[in-house]
Amino acid sequence: MPLSALEIRTAVLRVDYPSLAPISRFDMIPGDMGFAGAILGNEDNATTGSFLGMEFSAEYVATPPDMAGEALELLLADGIRLIVVLAGDDDLLKLADAAGEDALILNAMARGTALRDDQCRANVLHVAPSQAMMADAVAQFAMWKKWPRWFLIEGSNDADRALGEEYRRAAQKFGAKLVEERTFEDTGGSRRADTGHVLVQRQIPVFTQGAREHDLVIAADASDVFALYLPFHTWSARPVMGSAGLRPVTFHAAHESWGATQFQNRFEKLATRYVRDEDYQAWLAVRVIGEAVIRTNSADPATLRGYALGDNFELAAFKGQAVTFRNWNGQLRQPILLTDSKVTVSVSPQEGYLHQRTALDTLGLDAPESACTAFEK
Numbered sequence: 001m002p003l004s005a006l007e008i009r010t011a012v013l014r015v016d017y018p019s020l021a022p023i024s025r026f027d028m029i030p031g032d033m034g035f036a037g038a039i040l041g042n043e044d045n046a047t048t049g050s051f052l053g054m055e056f057s058a059e060y061v062a063t064p065p066d067m068a069g070e071a072l073e074l075l076l077a078d079g080i081r082l083i084v085v086l087a088g089d090d091d092l093l094k095l096a097d098a099a100g101e102d103a104l105i106l107n108a109m110a111r112g113t114a115l116r117d118d119q120c121r122a123n124v125l126h127v128a129p130s131q132a133m134m135a136d137a138v139a140q141f142a143m144w145k146k147w148p149r150w151f152l153i154e155g156s157n158d159a160d161r162a163l164g165e166e167y168r169r170a171a172q173k174f175g176a177k178l179v180e181e182r183t184f185e186d187t188g189g190s191r192r193a194d195t196g197h198v199l200v201q202r203q204i205p206v207f208t209q210g211a212r213e214h215d216l217v218i219a220a221d222a223s224d225v226f227a228l229y230l231p232f233h234t235w236s237a238r239p240v241m242g243s244a245g246l247r248p249v250t251f252h253a254a255h256e257s258w259g260a261t262q263f264q265n266r267f268e269k270l271a272t273r274y275v276r277d278e279d280y281q282a283w284l285a286v287r288v289i290g291e292a293v294i295r296t297n298s299a300d301p302a303t304l305r306g307y308a309l310g311d312n313f314e315l316a317a318f319k320g321q322a323v324t325f326r327n328w329n330g331q332l333r334q335p336i337l338l339t340d341s342k343v344t345v346s347v348s349p350q351e352g353y354l355h356q357r358t359a360l361d362t363l364g365l366d367a368p369e370s371a372c373t374a375f376e377k
Contacts, residue, residue, distance in 0.1 A: 008049070008299045010289055011059040011080045012038040012108075012282060013095070015068045015087035023228045034086045034108065035060045036271035037279030041286030043270075048294055056290065065091055072098055081301045084108050084285040086278060089115055096121040104301035106285040109278055113166065116329045116365055120372035123301075125308060125330045127285040131166045133364035134248040137336035137348035138218070138241050139170035140362070144350040147215035151180045151238070153208070153230070154220035160186075164220035167242065179212040184226045204233035211236065219243040245340070248348070251280035251318075252339050260318040284317060284332070291315050309375070320347065326361070329372040333360040 014034050022028060030036075038058060045056040059080065063071040068087065072095050075083060081103045085095055089112035096105045105124045107115070113132040115124070142150070150171060154164030164181075171178050184207070208217070208230075217234055219242040221227035227243035239245060253264065253274035267275045267283075292304040292313065307313055309330070314322035319335040326333060338346045349359040355366075 006054045006293075006297065006299060008045075008054060008056045008082070008289070008293050009058070009080050010042070010056070010082045010084065010286060011061060011075045012084045012086070012286075013068070013071060013075065014060075014062045015065055015085075015091050016062055017065060017088065022224055027224070030271075030273055030276075032271060033276060034278040034282040035062075036267065036273075037275065037281070037283035038084060038286050040267055040270055040279075041283040041290070044283075044287060045290030045293070048290070052294060052297075054293065056293075058286070068095060069098055076103065082106075082289055082299070082304070084282055084289075085110075086282065092124070093119060093121065096124045099123060102301065104305050106288060108281040108285045112162070113365065116331050116370060116372060118371040120329050120370075120374045122330075122374035123305075125288065125305065125325060125332070127288060127332050128281045129250055129334060129336060130331065130364050131163055132169065133331075133336060135163075135166040135170040135242075136173065136363045137248045137338060138246070139167070139174045139176060140348045140350040140353055141246070141338055141346050142216060142241060143174050143176060144352070147239070148176045149179045149213065149215045150176050150218050151182075151208075151211050151214040151216070152178050152218045152220065153182050153184055153226075155223050155225050156183055156185045157223045157225075159222035160220055160225075163222045163243070167218050167220055179214050182207070182211070184221070186223060186225045200229045201233060204229050205235045208233075209235040214238060216241055217245075219245070246338050246345055247341070248336050249339055250277045250334070250336065251275060252277075252337060252341065252344070254339065254342055255318075255337055255344050257344065258318050258320045259316075263318050284315075284323075287315060288332075321360075324358075326367070328367045328375055329365065329370045330375060331364060333358065333363075335360065336363060 042058045049056050061071050084106045086109040089110045092110040107126045111131045113130045116130050154160050217240045219227035221243035231240045231245045292307045296303050296307050309325050309327045314324050317323045323334045336348045337344050349362045353362045355361045
């Protein structure tokens with residue numbers, strides 16, 4: 001490495017929250033969640049950077065919520081200004097405000113639509129898709145299938161209601177009709193083995209009995225309480241979409257189109273497990289940094305942010321087309337995969353949904369819909 005090598009120091013800050021065990025063992029959270037994807041992304045950056053006199057390095061920090069601010073302070077004190085964050089909505093905002101305008105935050109997990117709307121921050125680029133983008137992806141496929149009558153079942157927690165609101169907005173946006181809405185109460189019991197499949201088989205049909213005629217069930221279960229029990233148990237034989245059945249994801253282990261097999265093989269060799277959304281999003285965030293650094297020959301956060309938001313930025317992402325940023329709110333445009341967890345059933349945006357800039361802008365908040373003013377020049 002030449003003496004004049006450009007050093008690019010990145011940190012990946014993950015906030016770990018207390019949680020119950022998931023319904024399925026297949027959804028157990030690995031200890032290296034997100035970090036594994038970021039490590040792979042840093043390796044990709046280093047491979048190209050080594051030919052250009054660039055030295056990429058990364059710090060990986062996991063912290064409980066009450067220590068996240070202190071962890072950020074230590075990173076900033078160490079001179080790190082490029083920070084990939086895996087955190088919930090509220091903590092992302094706190095960290096972004098604490099980091100200040102001299103740092104660049106890449107959101108690799110938080111999906112709250114408000115973060116791309118009136119709560120946006122100029123120093124945050126959103127690599128993770130918003131809940132609005134995910135709901136729109138489902139809505140487009142449902143309408144392409146000519147299933148306009150929706151039975152919405154949402155959970156009783158705040159996150160569930162917020163997700164349910166996104167599906168209401170998507171229904172209005174694309175012309176679907178919510179013929180019935182019901183709330184599944186979270187009683188706080190074990191989600192895994194207390195009731196067993198026999199009781200579930202009896203309870204879910206009764207809960208869904210008597211709903212008005214509908215084409216499909218939309219599950220809004222951000223809390224992972226009930227949605228996985230809906231397929232095959234509803235009173236009427238209808239497909240389930242949303243938090244179970246056909247799910248919107250940024251990536252999944254069965255996706256192999258557009259060169260994704262090569263990515264999957266490299267990730268599995270590194271992590272000895274299958275990829276998760278958080279891993280892909282962290283990989284993508286680190287690659288955004290790498291691409292901007294390589295094109296600008298700079299490690300300055302303001303320079304990298306400006307390039308990422310500009311017309312010349314694009315990045316291959318194993319989704320059939322290059323991804324770019326929306327310069328009005330910092331959201332990464334990207335296709336959304338629809339999966340049954342075994343295959344990629346479809347990819348949104350769907351055929352026939354057009355836009356004056358790109359069909360990708362049919363997913364989530366378009367410029368006229370966003371109240372974000374932080375990105376105005």
